[in-house]
Amino acid sequence: MNEQDLILQLKKRNEAAYHHLVNAYRTRVFNTVLNILQDAEEADDTAQEVFIQVYHAIASFKGDSSLTTWLYRIAVRKALDKLRQRKNRQRLQKLLPWWMPNDENPNQVFHHPGIALENKERAAELFKAINELPEKQKVAFTLIKVQGIKYDEASEIMQQSIKAIESLISRAKQNLQKQLQHYKNS
Numbered sequence: 001m002n003e004q005d006l007i008l009q010l011k012k013r014n015e016a017a018y019h020h021l022v023n024a025y026r027t028r029v030f031n032t033v034l035n036i037l038q039d040a041e042e043a044d045d046t047a048q049e050v051f052i053q054v055y056h057a058i059a060s061f062k063g064d065s066s067l068t069t070w071l072y073r074i075a076v077r078k079a080l081d082k083l084r085q086r087k088n089r090q091r092l093q094k095l096l097p098w099w100m101p102n103d104e105n106p107n108q109v110f111h112h113p114g115i116a117l118e119n120k121e122r123a124a125e126l127f128k129a130i131n132e133l134p135e136k137q138k139v140a141f142t143l144i145k146v147q148g149i150k151y152d153e154a155s156e157i158m159q160q161s162i163k164a165i166e167s168l169i170s171r172a173k174q175n176l177q178k179q180l181q182h183y184k185n186s
Contacts, residue, residue: 003067010058022051025068028147029075035142036079038127046082050075065156072149072157076139083135129179133172136160140168141176 001009001020009017029050034043053074061070130138130146136158143154144165155162 007058007061007063007067010054011061018055021054025071026051028068029071032072032075032143032147033079033082035127035130035146036076036139037082038131042082043079046078047075050078053078069153069156072143072153073159076143076157080135080139125180126176129176130172132179133175137168137172137175140165141172144169 001017006017006021010021026047030043030047033046033050034040037043037046050071054071057074061067065073130141133141139158140154140160143149143157144151149157151162151165155165158165160168
């Protein structure tokens with residue numbers, strides 16, 4: 001089924017088309033949010049929320065971008081919303097510990113499921129450093145360097161110029177080099 005037919009069937013609320021969409025994009029959407037959130041359980045929930053939003057919003061899809069770009073845009077937005085919620089929750093936990101017990105482990109190490117066992121420690125350090133990047137740098141670096149998305153598609157997803165994306169990647173690399181300097185020297 002080509003993309004235009006899929007969109008048309010989705011707009012008609014065709015259940016088979018929706019299953020096709022989920023099966024075709026589930027892994028990409030999950031990996032995108034996983035690389036941003038660095039929490040598999042939260043990424044799974046967020047990926048489901050992405051497909052629910054797509055189901056409800058497909059009627060308003062104008063086709064200004066590809067369906068893939070639109071999906072990535074929703075996935076990135078949902079993941080960033082989750083990050084903001086997590087940060088707000090952490091702030092509240094610090095301010096009102098008696099009201100909101102801390103159920104998160106700040107020292108929790110993220111081990112990406114796609115990384116070979118012998119590289120887990122180095123990958124955990126890298127993902128920890130990526131997590132410390134400013135939001136736009138983190139998203140750009142994750143999309144391009146971790147997900148392998150081309151600059152022009154990342155530009156559409158983030159709604160930034162290619163030059164802006166290149167700049168974000170350059171600054172992200174510089175920041176990562178500074179953060180990982182101690183690891184390189186050991």
